[in-house]
Amino acid sequence: MTRLLHKPLKAFALYALIILIISVPVYVLVIDYIWISELDENNLLTLQHTKQTLESKKFSQNDIEDVNHIWGELQPGFSIFKAKDKTYFRDSIYEIVRANNFDESDSENRFRGLKSKIELNGESYFITIETNVEESDETFFAIAIVTFVFFLLMIIGFILLNNRISSRTWKPFYQTLFALKSYELSKEHGINLPTSEIVEFQLMNESLEQMVNNNVDVYRQQKLFTENASHELQTPIALIKSKIDLLIQYKNIPPEMLDIVNSINAPLSRLSRINKNLLLLAKVENQQYSGHKENNLVPLIQSTLDLFEDYIIDKKLKVSNQVQGSINVTANPYLLETLIHNLLSNAIRHTSAEGKIIIKNEGKAIYFLNSGIDNLNRKNLFERFSATTKDKVSSGLGLAIVKEIANRYNWKVNYFFTDGFHSFSLVF
Template sequence: MTKLLHRPLKAFAIYALVILAVSIPVYAWVVDYIWVNELDENNWLTLEHTKEKLVKQHFEAEELKLVNRLWGQVQPGIAISPAPQKQVFQDSIYEVIRPNEYDLDDGEDRFRGLKSYIELNGKPYFITIETNLEESDETFMAITLVTAGFLLILVLGFMVLNRRISKSSWQPFYQTLLNLRAFDLSRSKGLELEDTNILEFQELNESLQKLVERNLVVYQQQKAFTENASHELQTPIALLKSKLDLLLQEKDISSEISEIINGIEAPLSRLSRINKNLLLLAKVENQQFEQQEDIDIKSAMKFCISLFEDYAENEEISIHNDIQESYTIQANPFLLETLLNNLFSNAIRHNVENGSIILKLENGTLYVYNSGEFVLNEDSLFKRFSSSTSNKVSSGLGLAIVSEVAKQYGWQVYYAFEKGHHIFSVNFWNSDFLPN
């Protein structure tokens, strides 16, 4: 994964590299061309001047030799030498590489020369004018160095600019990202995004806000539906229950009928439990339990045990309550009671014959151990209606409620399986955020 802004930077850098690389031979050629042209012109001017002066001076052949010798000593760029015969000779331009003792780099130099023909005192002569010219590979090297320097400056500039631009203009984007990360459908009232003057981000923010609003509405409807549905179910369930109570009072009920009635009681109470749990979940999600009190886990657990110890005893499950010290937390008493009851009743229901339950409270973490045979699937354990065991009758919502209640207070719930024991732990101290 690369950051979005690194992509254009890379592309720009490569583009700049290519363009500058191509520019190096072009510049070298242009500079060389200008050089050569200027030198040729200069050579020609010098030649014309020299010719004119020579013609005006009317030098003898001997004198010309002397002049040439003097030139050779003082001004080696120009030379005059007798031509073998009279001829028609056009000015010619040549280039030659010659050793140069003054050149310390490679001992060679490029010369641009102009050779011309002149007749002095009726005798034919050649005049050559040579000027030292920067070698083209040296020009090339210099341009390459300069260009590389510019490339470096350019890329560094890109990076600095990129960072600045990303900081200032992408800031709204990162702010939006931050808000989105913190957004939680179940506890938020909406997505608050700051206005920005960058069109794309403003559009993004507006679209996100609309999306979230729509989702919130759907979510609220869904929550309201669950709450309303289970609420509506309460009355018929209550009626069924009361009708059964009345039916039981009838005289002369045969034992067959009373067994059937008895058989209705169990599924009815299960139905009632599921319904109550659904309602409870909806209410917990809606944060309808605002009132908080100081509650001591130790005594709350004690009360919970007193409620259910009969059931444990009936299944011949032994309870070892190793909770020694009090630990006080802030919570809604009903929610905490619900959490503890669900954990504890689970420990009874999903136990084995002659099994045991161990309760511990260490450093603000409550541990509920109960005998078991297999590791449970942790992924689905806390989800609704994802019964991990098929043979036990449960509402399928107990642990979902535990996890939802814990979520409300920022407590951590963990599951582990060790040495034939399921271990559920609730970490009460790590409540780093409070419900709003």
């Protein structure tokens, strides 16, 4: 992930780099061309001047050899020597790489030369003029260094400018982003976004505010619906419960009738539990449990075991609590409690009499193991009403609630079966 403003910066930098790299050989070619044409022109002018001077001075043959000798001493670039034949010769330009007489240490110097023919005293002479030209690789190297320095300056400039733009122009955007990030719908208040002078930002903020306000309305309605549903269902359940309580007060009820009355209790408590759990699920989904604090799981597990003690003793289960140290988890305390209650009651209910339950922790993970026979279907184990059991009280929602709470806090809940134990793991 890159930040918004880093993306164009990268592209700009890359583009600048490519352009600058291409510019280096182009510069070299252009400079070389200018240089060489200038030199050739200079050579030609010098040659013409020299030729005129030589022709007007009427030097003898010996004089010319002396001149060549003196030239060789004073200005090694010039030379005049006798041609073997008198055939026509066109002025020619050539390039040679040789050691510079003035600079013995550098054996490779580029020279630009001009060779011409002249008639003096009836004899043909060749005149050559050679001028030192900078080697093109040296030019290339120098331009590359300069370009690179400018590239660096450009990048530094880009970064500085970018930071300036980001801190000024994009400030309202980041303020909005921050406000959205820290926003919680379950707190049921609208969102206050800063006003901006930039049209797009202002438009975005207004749209977001409207969207959030709509969501708050929908959320309120949903919550109200949940509460109403709860009220509507709990009341008839409460009524049935109280009627049964009153009914059993009567004396002389025939035993067969009592059996029927008692058999109403099991489905009734299941109905009550399903309703309670559906509500809880709806509330967790609607993010209605918003308060967070740090909780230590170790005492929570122990107190849950104490709470369920009767059921553990009743089934003669062996419970081994191997949790060590402290496991601190930040979450809503009620949800965390519900999570642990569901996992442990699940283990107690689904372990056959005299079975074994083990609770242990490793790092940031906690494991609830209970003895069992068969691997359960992992695929829909955590789904609602996935009915892996014929259990009469099971609401079919216990593990769905576990999963929902875990999802809420980005914890991982998993099931596997090893060595005769069902193992539910929770990774924080």
